[in-house]
Amino acid sequence: MNLSKVIWKRFCRNKLSAVSATAVIFLIITALSAPFLAPYDPADIDVSNILFSPSTSHPLGTDELGRDVLSRMIWGSRVSLSVGFVAVAIAIFTGIVIGSIAGYYGGWIDAVIMRFVDIMLTFPTLFLILAVVAIVGPSIFLIMLIIGLTGWMDVARLVRAEFLTLKERDFVWAARSIGVKDSGIIFRHILPNALAPVFVAATMGVAGAILTESALSFLGLGVQPPIPSWGNILTAGKDNIEIAWWLSVFPGLAILLTVLAYNLAGEGLRDALDPRLWGSEDI
Amino acid sequence: MLYFLLRRLAFMIPLIFGITLITFIIIHLAPGGPAEIQAEMSLKASAQAIENLKRLYGLDKPLHMQYINWIKRFLFLDFGVSFVDGRQVIYKIIERIPVTLIINLISLFFIFLFAIPLGIFSAVKQNSLFDKVATVSVFIGFSTPHFWIAMLLMILFGVKLGWLPISGIQSLDISDMTKLELFMDRAHHLVLPVFVGSFGGIAGLSRYSRSNMLEVIRQDYIRTAKAKGLKDKEVIFKHALRNALMPIVTILGLSVPGLIGGSVIIESLFSIPGMGQLFYSSAMARDYPTIMGILVIGSFLTLIGNLLADIGYAVVDPRVKIGGA
DSSP states (O other): OOHHHHHHHHHHHSHHHHHHHHHHHHHHHHHHTHHHHOSSOTTOOOGGGTTOOSOSSSTTOBOTTSOBHHHHHHHHHHHHHHHHHHHHHHHHHHHHHHHHHHHHHOHHHHHHHHHHHHHHHHSOHHHHHHHHHHHHOOOHHHHHHHHHHTSOHHHHHHHHHHHHHHTTSHHHHHHHHTTOOHHHIIIIIIHHHHOHHHHHHHHHHHHHHHHHHHHHHHTTSSSOTTSOOHHHHHHHHHHTTTTOHHHHHHHHHHHHHHHHHHHHHHHHHHHHHOGGGOOGGGO | OHHHHHHHHHHHHHHHHHHHHHHHHHHTTSTTHHHHHHHHTTTTSOHHHHHHHHHHHTTTSOHHHHHHHHHHHHHTTOOOBOTTTOOBHHHHHHTTHHHHHHHHHHHHHHHHHHHHHHHHHHHHTTTSHHHHHHHHHHHHHHHSOHHHHHHHHIIIIIIISOOSOOSSSSOSOOTTOOHHHHHHHHHHHHHHHHHHHHHHHHHHHHHHHHHHHHHHHTSHHHHHHHHTTOOHHHIIIIIIHHHHHTTHHHHHHHHHHHHHHHHHHHHHHTTOOSHHHHHHHHHHHTOHHHHHHHHHHHHHHHHHHHHHHHHHHHHHOTTSOTTOO
């Protein structure tokens, strides 16, 4: 049996990770088909229906402008997921480039880069993000960028550690001896072997990015109304905390379940990818 | 020990340099520079304030000179004056630090109090029902948005049941309270913020201590201890626990930036007059000098946290040679 089949089999054997992977796929489909799934236009203001509690016509109630909460949440999932994916893509790309360079070249290059990583890790991330957003002005692209640029350090460390051990292996020396260029060795020979922990970090990174985006939007420095995001629906929930519990409960539950699904899928992936945990029945 | 400390302090110098450099770069991200932005928002900044700002950053000079000047001022903790109320930024920050520090220290105390036994017990009883329930709860714990759990608790205990206050750190009228009543009043106000502050940390740390403990109990010396016929309890508490707990000291240092960052959310939700709330209101008002000041001070607190953790680690782990040989 080939390697990816073994990993897939191991991943699916763990019920929790199989369920969470299904949830992840379900959420992506929901976000993609938002225009067909949402019962109402998420921006449709209806002053005769302000802050109605959940009912058959509005299953999750209406908000302070009479908009349908379910529809806003379905559209909001697009924001959360796209911020999650793009931010993580930026973080992974930056982390891989920086980590590979540090690990492959070593020496003073490595020392300088790792000090830079240390510096980035000393900033309270939320402060850094809030400062940039406050200065430049909130926009969804800036949020993706800044969450990505404050989240690459763990990936860089992981990739660097893999490179440090892999670069001394025979197949790398073999490639070097036949004159393969550094870039070829880094990207074609070493990197593919160093990616397993990066996949795990990416999956869990999506969870972290979604949490950060929701916190930013909640604080009013993230995705700006009228674009619906789970975080900014919760802001309305906070303003109406004494009269409209549904505005607080449902979007939060959506964040919790989404983040949980990504975290559990990441954990399942970690176990499935760890050869030390493989039993005889796997091969 | 002195040598260890000196070396450790020397290690911090490039970090401090880097922190100030990044902070400096961030303020220059503002389109058109800080003074122009402030000029556009002239409602808040008078012409005098713009002049002050230009002088503070020396905006007429080349970039590297601006940075050097900024560093010089910063060595005397001079971050300039706030755009909002014209007060010295450093005083505004210093008066906010104690509240934030106290809430974070109490939260840390509870994090350690609950997380370590939870993690150790899960590891010892690996794959038991307790372990499985704990693992799932831990994942739910660090997947829950802080501000959301805070809101739910405010609805339940503040609005519906009316048991706990949901804003501020003391009652409005405290003039005729005794010391004990004052203390109880404070404690009463801090229940929800501290719970929310320690919530995610308990999840993370218990997971960490569980995996540490699992690592340790697979070691040869544990098998040896068991083979000698020692009781399970003795093996766990005398042989395994100490080794499993040592790396946790470093977590203390690593958790500082998260705790300080998290205080933005907790303090603005519960209206607690700490550094996080100050940062939030400064960010909303685009009060650059205060934003920059808190960014630098917040990172310094992290550096100090890391330093204390390293010293703690050197003290508990005899393998770290603090003599520096």
